Amino acid sequence: LECVHCSSTVGTDCSGQVKSCTDDQTHCQTITSELIKDGRATRGVFKFCAAAEAQNWIHREELLTTFFQLEIQICNTDNCNQGPGQITPRDNTPNGVKCKQCYVEHSEVCDTEETTECTGDMNKCLFMSGLVCNDGTDYYVCAQRVCTNLASPEQHPFYFEVTAGNIQKIEITEGISDA
Incomplete structure (x- = not known):
């Protein structure tokens, strides 16, 4: 091939x-x-x-x-990846799931009561901390809570950085209900 x-x-x-x-x-x-x-x-x-x-x-x-x-x-055929890459349009429709949302630089803690409404297929909450942020030159410590479409931490594209010790934590949780 x-x-x-x-x-x-x-x-x-x-x-x-x-x-x-x-x-x-x-x-x-x-x-x-x-x-x-x-x-x-x-x-x-x-x-x-x-x-x-x-x-x-x-x-x-x-x-x-x-x-x-x-x-x-x-x-899986010769040169089949020749054309442009694809970006599937996202669905901006609120899906009823809410996640805590925060972003803190130079800290591994990101605790908040502030929430956001997730959209489309993003029906889980992601917490990530460690050497996550980049200023264009170097990675530095930060923490964030966001909506995601991942079902487990192992699916995260930077999961290998956890075992390397650069990322402290990647955690996927269910969304918050209004109940």
């Missing part, structure tokens, strides 16, 4: 070398990210060979005026 290998931080497409995958890499993969902060969107893309267990997947989280989405597309 041959796949396009490239990355870009300015848009959903890139062009690069076509590389032969190793025997345990049976898929081509395109990972597209979208970060919308205060109404401004930035997108990026990574394309490469992927292992057999890779699968199509969308990760979403939202906090105050920031929305983040990571979309993974898998295919």
Whole structure:
């Protein structure tokens, strides 16, 4: 199998070398990210060979005026990851789930009674703390509580950073009901 290998931080497409995958890499993969902060969107893309267990997947989280989405597309024919990455439009309809919401820099604590209404498929609450924030150069400690579509911490794209010790905690909980 041959796949396009490239990355870009300015848009959903890139062009690069076509590389032969190793025997345990049976898929081509395109990972597209979208970060919308205060109404401004930035997108990026990574394309490469992927292992057999890779699968199509969308990760979403939202906090105050920031929305983040990571979309993974898998295919298994030569150069099938050649075209632009895909960003599936989100559903902004409130889904009845509420989560505590906060964002604190230079702290691993983020306790609040303030809540937000989650939308679309984001029906769980995510708490994450540790070396999560980036100032463009380095990662630094912060904590946040957000709405997410993840069912378990292991699904988080940065879960490996927990075992590496960079992220202290990733916790997924049920939403808050008005009862």
